[in-house]
Amino acid sequence: xxxxxxxxxxxxxxxxxxxxxxxxxxxxxxxxxxxxxxxxxxxxxxxxxxxxxxxxxxxxxxxxxxxxxxxxxxxxxxxxxxxxxxxxxxxxxxxxxxxxxxxxxxxxxxxxxxxxxxxxxxxxxxxxxxxxxxxxxxxxxxxxxxxxxxxxxxxxxxxxxxxxxxxxxxxxxxxxxxxxxxxxxxx
Amino acid sequence: xxxxxxxxxxxxxxxxxxxxxxxxxxxxxxxxxxxxxxxxxxxxxxxxxxxxxxxxxxxxxxxxxxxxxxxxxxxxxxxxxxxxxxxxxxxxxxxxxxxxxxxxxxxxxxxxxxxxxxxxxxxxxxxxxxxxxxxxxxxxxxxxxxxxxxxxxxxxxxxxxxxxxxxxxxxxxxxxxxxxxxxxxxxxxxxxxxxxxxxxxxxxxxxxxxxxxxxxxxxxxxxxxxxxxxxxxxxxxxxxxxxxx
Numbered sequence: 001x002x003x004x005x006x007x008x009x010x011x012x013x014x015x016x017x018x019x020x021x022x023x024x025x026x027x028x029x030x031x032x033x034x035x036x037x038x039x040x041x042x043x044x045x046x047x048x049x050x051x052x053x054x055x056x057x058x059x060x061x062x063x064x065x066x067x068x069x070x071x072x073x074x075x076x077x078x079x080x081x082x083x084x085x086x087x088x089x090x091x092x093x094x095x096x097x098x099x100x101x102x103x104x105x106x107x108x109x110x111x112x113x114x115x116x117x118x119x120x121x122x123x124x125x126x127x128x129x130x131x132x133x134x135x136x137x138x139x140x141x142x143x144x145x146x147x148x149x150x151x152x153x154x155x156x157x158x159x160x161x162x163x164x165x166x167x168x169x170x171x172x173x174x175x176x177x178x179x180x181x182x183x184x185x186x187x
Numbered sequence: 188x189x190x191x192x193x194x195x196x197x198x199x200x201x202x203x204x205x206x207x208x209x210x211x212x213x214x215x216x217x218x219x220x221x222x223x224x225x226x227x228x229x230x231x232x233x234x235x236x237x238x239x240x241x242x243x244x245x246x247x248x249x250x251x252x253x254x255x256x257x258x259x260x261x262x263x264x265x266x267x268x269x270x271x272x273x274x275x276x277x278x279x280x281x282x283x284x285x286x287x288x289x290x291x292x293x294x295x296x297x298x299x300x301x302x303x304x305x306x307x308x309x310x311x312x313x314x315x316x317x318x319x320x321x322x323x324x325x326x327x328x329x330x331x332x333x334x335x336x337x338x339x340x341x342x343x344x345x346x347x348x349x350x351x352x353x354x355x356x357x358x359x360x361x362x363x364x365x366x367x368x369x370x371x372x373x374x375x376x377x378x379x380x381x382x383x384x385x386x387x388x389x390x391x392x393x394x395x396x397x398x399x400x401x402x403x404x405x406x407x408x409x410x411x412x413x414x415x416x417x418x419x420x421x422x423x424x425x426x427x428x429x430x431x432x
Contacts, residue, residue, distance in 0.1 A: 086205045150247070
């Protein structure tokens with residue numbers, strides 16, 4: 001566990017003790033990443049705002065949902081945001097067909113369009129590592145990961161859209177996740 | 188029984204990406220309950236895959252949230268009921284018009300509360316419920332508090348051909364670290380439906396769509412531990428039960 005993870009743990013401990021300043025600090029650290037992924041998944045700013053608000057509120061309501069023994073706070077919280085964003089987009093799909101993805105959203109592995117966004121150095125470093133790891137994946141694996149993670153599609157739907165057996169989707173997904181795991185494994 | 192770890196790894200990868208559905212989602216749930224807790228290899232795999240899933244969020248460009256979001260959050264935090272707080276009382280219709288918690292589902296894939304701050308949607312859903320209550324095909328029933336659950340925390344459930352509404356008032360706040368879980372059941376086999384949720388000042392407003400309600404004969408709302416997907420309804424804590432047929 002590095003220093004930033006330990007700092008997150010301390011902030012989380014203070015949030016558990018109902019310290020609002022610690023909550024605000026976690027918002028400052030992760031608000032941009034949370035909003036970024038929520039916007040990327042939902043493609044709609046109002047829904048993305050609600051997703052981020054719900055995720056931070058859930059943290060405030062039940063901070064004990066994060067178990068430090070099960071990994072870094074960063075992973076826990078961004079997973080929470082992603083989960084809610086996928087839920088949101090799946091519900092929206094039932095209401096109407098999604099419009100084309102907003103033009104200002106870049107591909108997952110693309111250049112950051114918001115280089116002027118200020119964020120903690122360790123997050124910027126980690127972000128580069130994640131993107132670099134993604135570029136090492138074969139295109140076919142990137143594609144299923146993109147469709148599952150950022151488009152919130154089920155494996156069944158991915159198989160249908162790509163016209164490939166669902167077993168292939170599973171194989172590619174697992175292979176991609178294993179490669180990312182190996183590339184991102186922290187020292 | 189020897190588990191196929193390659194198969195399990197595939198399921199776990201799909202699970203952490205939220206991309207499983209149908210029987211495979213159920214199989215993953217079974218493995219998470221029956222196998223993973225006792226298998227160090229699978230526990231480590233799950234933990235690693237969850238870490239990757241969390242970090243994948245960083246592949247999206249960071250975006251500054253609107254400046255209004257943090258003040259809105261602070262406001263919402265002030266409204267979070269504290270455990271043990273006595274719910275406000277009020278007429279069901281008045282409550283429904285300003286109800287806060289909204290659950291909507293497609294199939295059994297729940298979307299929870301992401302319109303929590305959208306008053307227009309809340310009111311719209313409340314009006315849908317009131318309209319459904321009056322429609323000829325609706326079947327209002329009482330969802331009854333069980334055991335030590337406050338007796339005045341009654342719910343009304345209204346089912347139509349393809350959707351189910353549940354409205355409640357005087358619903359106690361879950362104990363710290365807990366939230367409520369909706370279950371649909373048939374022949375005493377219960378399926379957890381979507382994410383957990385909290386009442387707001389004792390009020391719940393649930394909308395379940397895209398589900399063949401006729402396949403189920405019961406609805407159960409139980410208190411469960413946050414962060415631990417329940418395998419079966421907990422009989423500890425408040426719960427409400429209703430018969431759908």
